Structures are given as structure tokens and as C-alpha cells.
Amino acid sequence: MPTRFTFDAAIDGWSVWSPDGSRVAFASNRKSVFNSYWKLSSGAGVDELLLESDQVSGPNDWSSDGRLLLFRNIDPKTGMDLWVLPVSGEKKPFPFLKTPFEEREGQFSPDGKWIAYQSNESGRFEIYVQPFPGPGGKFQVSANGGTQSRWNKNGKEIFYVSLDSKMMAVLVKLPPDGRSLETGTPAALFPVRLAGGPLPGPYKQQYDVSADGQRFLVNLAAADGAASPINIIYNWKPKAVK
Template sequence: MPGGRRGGGTWNQYNVILFSPAVAGESGLFRVPAAGGSPSAVTTVDAARGEMNHAWPVFLPDGRHFLFNMNREDGSAIYVGDLNSPNRVRLLALEMSTLDYAAPGYFLYVRNRVLFAQPFDAERLALAGDPIRVVEIEGGGAGAAAFSVSHNGVLVFWGGAAPRSEQLTWVRRNGVRIAAIGPPGAYFHFSLSPDERRVAVTRYEPGEKGLHTAIWLLDALQGAPTKFTFEWGVGMPVWSPDAGRIVFASAREGPPTLYQRPAGGQEQEESLLKGGDNHPTDWSADGHTIVYEVLDAKTKNDLWLLPLSGERKSVPFLRSPFNETGGRISPDGLWMAYTSDESGRDEIYVTSYPEPRGKWRISTEGGTQAEWRRDARELFYRAPDWKLMAVPINSGTRLNAGRPRALFEIPPDARPWLQGGVDQREYAASSDGQRFLIGVPVGEESSTPLTVVVNWTAELKKK
């Protein structure tokens, strides 16, 4: 199932596969025969009751009942579902987590980076005692966690590794390093302010092993860092064209959605959207429109526009059976560059704006993370081999794009799965396109092996 962020699947003894097509966005659970066929709905999201998403299902021993996560506006919880009935039973409140079931009667979940085994009566479909702490474990965001159990008593888990530390560094078009900005940190997705005086970065918080993120602002001249957000699960900052405000995604109330706040941090922030799975990708040069990605169970990732005047009613810009991500409006307001996998892999395309009429493929061998030069005469993107590409653009009533040319290689990220969101920015271009901000790895990366525990339930009796 290419594209998007899937919400887990499970396979029973009757060769029925139960799955969630998306870890966020309004999606229920679906079933499909293991031999293939058309998926059919098993659970549906009841928006009237505040339901937002169903994910991470796991079958119970009878092959009919299953556990799953239900994400609601008032919080998440684990439920029991039934293939043959719409009825579901709530078991316990829990933030989104991967689930698994193990004989003789436990289901496993992760809370605050700790793996727990919950005694469970699979015949009565009821809790059978207090949860038992098993081990500290790593998580990958959106409820994903690196563990699994087998039916013969084997547990395997990954203890995790700290995300890579990087030094934000200015480089020339030939890749020669010019100057560093601020202290090193576990950064990803950084955004350069239009006046080039500050950099907004998403940073893994120290000690959290990549689970919790916050936005920090770095002074591009003096390098001094200032913390911008203080709740966990925040990232993907995008500057307003006057550098006065920042729109970002926050998962404080469920799947991430959009908020904006003054860059000075003094005034109260404003919620821009409710519900969904939304990440901002651009703010138009005239200041009137925010571009953002929406994850939809049927159409995958789509590009939407949020007007900042009038009724502020969002409208779809690109919505197809394929993934459209990373929308960037040209500085002259005539074009939209974006990434699509309609060819079978990610490529860079440009279409007209504000109405998408026609499209031109810009990349030749794959690409993501499109970025315009300030005069709209050049378009940059990252190729699959991590080279930063530059494409000359001549536009009028029709777009004319030249041949892509490699500038230099961006240091590859060895663990992109740790990062949240789709349109993750690993470079930023100066207004004249002569300098680029990239993250240069600092120190050596460490890795943690998988741990396998045989007869792991015997250890529970000792606790």
C-alpha cells in the first residue's frame, strides 16, 4: 500500500486481513480476503460522537473479535470490535499505540515509551487485572511502536536510538560550506524566514529519544536559539511572507492540524482547522492563502488551500487517487510546484495557480521537496540520490522548464521513519538561490539491536 501513513493490519486463521488505510484522518477499519479482492468496511467513524480515526487492529484468538485504537476528540482508547457486528466495547483509555495479543491472555501496548502487558480474558472480552510493566521501548510517532510477539512465547522489541544531531550550515551552490548557524541539535524540517534572519526548526527534545518534538527559532546571525512551542507533537513550521507569524502542525488534540502564532511568541496562538491529519507546506507571497496537506483514506495525501480572509473555508486544490504533497506557490503567484507519485514514484510537477490547469513534469529521475527561488526563475528539489537539483524556469502564459542540474549532495538521513509528516524540508534556499541551508551530521551515529526474549511471559510472574 504505497504512500501515506498506514494504520496497521492483522491476519486471522480464516485468511481475513483487517487493516486501517490511514493512521490519521477520518478512516475506519476494512477487511479483505488474503487471496485478494475488494476491501469492505468493518467499522465506520461516527463523527457525530466525536470519533476521528480507527487504527492498529489486532485479531483475538477466535479470529472474529479484534482490538483496535479509537481516536476521538476527547481522547483515545482501546476497544473490542466484531467482524460480524457494529458493536464495540471500550476497554481502557490510552494514547494511540500499536497493539498485539499473546497467549495465555495478554494484550500489549506502549504508554510513555514503556511496553505494558495487560491481562485480558479473550472469552469474556474483558480486562483481567492490572497492567504489568515489561520494558522501555522506542516509538515511531502516530502510535507506531517497535515490538511484536509470537504465538509460541517470543517477544522481540527495539530499544531505540537517539536521533542524529546536526549542525545547520550555509553552503554555496557547489556545496562548499560557508558558516554554521546556532548549536547542533536533533533537527528536522527547517524553514528559513523570508527576511533570512531566523530559522524555524522542528527539534526532538533532549532525553525523549525522538518521541516528542517542539519548534525552536534560531537567530541566523547570532545563532541564539529560542523555544517557540512547549507542547509535544508539534512541527512542520511555515513562515508568513512578512516573517511575522508561523503556521505549524500540532497533535495536541489528536491527529495533527493547523495553528498559527506570532513569531514573537507574545500573543495567543490561533487554531486554523479542526480535525483531520493536516500539515502546512506554504504561505502565499500575498499573505492570503496557506497551502496544506490532508491525509484522506480514499484519496491519500491531497493539497488544500485555506484562505485567511472571509469565511476561511478550505477548498481542495489537488485531490486524486495519488499522493500530492509539498505544495509550493511560486513567488509571482502563477504556479504551484508539488510532488506526486502518479508515475509510480515521487516526481516534481508544476501546475497553474490558483486554478490547477495543465501540469508539467519537472524532475526526470524522481524528486521531492520543491522550492522556488525568490524571483521564480529557478526551481530546486531533492533527487532520490540526495542531490540538490536546480531547474531554470521561464514562465509566461505557459511554463518553460530547462534541464535539471545537480548542485551538490545533501547529507542523507539514515532514519527518516523517525520523522513525522510528509513534506519534510532538508534544505532551505536563500532568496537569490546562491546559498543553501542544510543539516550536517555531528559525531557518530549509534544504533541499537533488536532484543529477542524467549518465554517472555515467565518474566511477568516475577514482577
């Protein structure tokens, strides 16, 4: 049975669990602009503001050690960028990718040394992997377009959605030096009918993967989207009641 988690009248969303399950980070526009908050997953306590900004932002992912929150930030000059926020200490955010292109849906690798994300720098969205925090170049792992990357928890595979609506998987080999990357050929796993299509917008996380990488929880569109017909009868006269 679902239980309500936040009770503010504003819009709350884009939620991500902390690795230990003790907290949930989310975005809310309760101060007019979407910013990042967190709260104990038990529901106890108050919603705590993690980051206040005059630019729209919201969480994407949490590092496996629980120290860093990867979040999206919309800059009027550069569009959507990826930033990182330490969730303890000074909590001073720093940019990971801030370019004239759109960088979305960032995901930490299980070992925290890489970030997978989607970018439209080629003219269409593709999936890239880049060392974190750097230095090092980026590596394209998708072919013919891709969105919404997710890591297999074993760190050896990346899933993503192709632009023709297929769930894809590509094997990756992450050397310990964090500077090079070997990838396999992307393979289609199964077709998906994501609600809104493969590009539903920059804020929706449309699927997740089980810890063993064998099961997928997907926000699917209804198989039959056709509406039931409505018949209109003109000049209808009810029968007289005897």
C-alpha cells in the same frame, strides 16, 4: 540562542513563516489529530487554531501576499492531498490536488500563479508544476525522480532533491498567461546527505534556500555515522589496593 515558541504539551511542528515575518503557522496534535495553528512570531498572544478537521493536516507554504496557506491533508481514501486555506474572512479551505496519488510538499511560486509539488503518479516521486488556481495542465520538471521542491525567489528556477541524493536545479520560464511552461534540463549542484535520505517522510522540510538563491540551509546527516566501538573485558579482577 534558541527560544521556545510553543508551550503546549503536545507535538508541534511543520512550521512556516508568513511572508512578512509577523506570524508562524504550524501543526499540532493537541486535539489528538494534527491540525493547523498560527501565532505571532514575537511569541506574544495565544496559539490560534486555523483549521480543525478529523483528518491529519499541516502547513506547507504561504503565498507571497500572505493571503493563502497551502497545506497537506491526509484523506483515508485518497492519501495525501494539497489544500488551500484563506487566512482571513471565512477561512474556508478548498482542494488544489485531490487524487488517488500522493501529492506532497507543495510550494507557491513567488508570483502566486503556480504551485510546485511532488507526486508519485508515475510510480516514483517526481516534481511537477501546475497553474494555480487553474485551469491548466501539469508539467514535470524533474528527471529520474525528485522530492522536496523549492522555488528560487526570482521565480526563474526550481530546486529539488534527486532520489540519488543530489541537490538539483532546473530553469523555468513562466509566461504571464499562466497556462504554459518552459523548462530547462535539470542540473546537479552538489551532493546532499539529508537526514533520513531523500524520502524521509511526508512531514519533514529538510532544506531551505536563501532569498538570492545562492545559499542552502540543509538538515544533513553526520558525515561519519559509525559508532565508537565498545570493548568488553571478561573475568577482570581489580588490583589489590595497598
